[in-house]
Amino acid sequence: MWFLFGGNLGCRGPADKMNGARHILSYAQTLRGGGVERALLRLAGAWAREGRRVTLVIGDAGGPLRTEVPDTVEVVGLGTSRYTALRAVAARAADLRPDMIFCPGSHYTSIAAWTKWRLGKGCPPIVGKVSNALERPDYGPVMTVAHRAWLRQHPAFLDRVVVMSEASAEAAIRVMRLPRQRIAVIPNPPAPRLLDAPLPPLPPRYILGVGRLAPQKRWDRLVEIMPRLAQRIPLVILGEGECRAALRAQADALGVELLLPGHVADPLGAMAGAAVLALTSEFEGVPGVLGEALSMGTPVVTTDCAPAVREIVAAPSLGSIVARGDAAALATALDHWLGSPVRPQPVPLPGADSAARYLRLFDDLIAA
Template identity: 55%
Template sequence: MDRAKHIFTYAETLDGGGVERAQLRLARGWIEAGRRVTLAVGCTGGPLAAEIPVGLEVIPLGGRTFRSLFAVPAIIRKIKPDIIFCPGSYYTSIALWTRLRLGSSCPPFICKVSNAMRRGDHPPLFALGHSAWLRTHPWFIDHIIAMTEASARDVFETTRIDSSRVRIIANPPAMPLPGSTIEGLPERYILGVGRLVRQKRWDRLLDAMPRIAEPLPLVILGEGEERAAMEARARSLGVDLRLLGHAPDPLLAMRSAELLVLTSDYEGVPGVLREALSVGTPVVTTDSSPAVREIVSSARFGTIVETYDGDALVRALNAWLRPDAIRPKPVLPPGADSPLRYLELFDSLMSGAHSPARRLGRRAVPDTPLPPTEVAATGPAAP
């Protein structure tokens, strides 16, 4: 069987998002397996630049905006990769743009789902447009990667793609980085990890902090445009907020935190929940994704609250801060062999009629959602 010798992928920046961090972990595994990997990225600076694996070929696009990614088709035409990997839902419009520009000469496109396909934060008209957009995906994407069974079902129900074009492959797990430190951690604290953007809804957590029985500092690892607004809100509420920026190894903070909290409007498969559970730290999270209940699969691991229920959030925080609360035993995360599972898929697409997106187009879309038993699973779906 032919091998996918050259894999191409792309990103807007290396500013610290979970999508790009997983992308670099996968690239490292592919390189270690002897494959050539090229990354086109708008800006090569940023916190994740230190995590670029040795051997990764980086093509800077000279900009920090999404617009810089419109150069991707020209790069693909020049370097002629065997496979294109779209690292997350945010980037699928570039997959469409590339398919339109390259036509039948476009290599196979494999796209990973990184956000919930259906989002409660969309107003009705926008939700209709988004639903129509998802229905177009089988036309320009050859294979979709979902990270859990629930995410795969979400893919079927929203895109109506054929089950043979979906795989379940978890993200590679986070690994401790020897020598890493995090300055400024208090003795006891509640922890949040994620970008400082509206999607994460850190305002919900800030509003809950003055209402908990035991006032503790709130530590958040991450950067983003909401920093100033969060600092102002914390001051007005009297919350001891510590924004410590990007951390190369957030496991250090997770291991000693009282609990990890995620209050997002929407997520894909929140890696921070798996990371916290991997070091035995309980989690409190909004019901922001179909995958959340697969990860927090037992009350022993944490508490899931309705997205807009502030009172439930406070009750959950208080329950886990009680002296008699029992921390969970560490949960081994899936995904250690994920880079190799991706390569098996890439190689399988190198023969003959490798592009069902071009060959079948919308005719590949079934009339009704497929049952979850038809998912072609290639790895564990949940801890």
């Protein structure tokens, strides 16, 4: 793997400058699921429809999201899901000579740093999106200091930073020490309805969770309080991940009716049918599932896992926000919405013009 060693690879020169981002390169570790990857695929398809060439470098190009990759988007598979394999992005950029590199989320910023270092002055502009919490309550004192130090390195390799809410912009200014002019606020594009996408069999009435079965999501909190609720009601969690077996064991021990159907291509139908959507995460960036549920007129109960939560659940008529560690408050909020005869009015999702706003950002950055 020659591209891992030696000096800068270089991929651009003065003659390569164009009017706008005609070729955009982005990357992801797998297509197994996840909000970051799904948003990337929506953006990539929209950019391609606008006549831009879009190339995605994917570690493992199989998985449930493979069917959501538009035919107009080029996919370069690396044949492995190992995160370190994404260091090949630098070599692919050197070969393909894109005008812009898009880092699709916080998980991937170390690859952006590597690419900037490997390509040196020949590196095209890199725009990175903040998709996760900048301040991590799950970190201890040492990790908190190290994490902040890492975030403050981002201005050295990201030419612009995209956040999805004004609250996130304020956090980026404070934590990353970024000047406001290097930050763009662009929400994720809304997920389209896939009316032909099948839904798993669902009970007549249920509490719904949507997201990876990962420690960050803390679904164990939701399973734990289910026996305390005034109504015995099934819990459905759509998603896949390493916590499946532990959640199943916990539910069996507590006598909780837990359904884990796995990944669902379009969860909006399940959201529309849910009595309430619950999000129990320890931390999030801008949790899109809250807005998606509210767009279907479904109330939400969420932990205070991100500054953007209060921007999404902007009124008590839409749902409840509880402290992360307050199990009693979580149970009380769920009981309230399970017993309420009134559901929220559907709230339109933001971001219909997000793909176009990204392209303007890319084009302006290249023009500058």
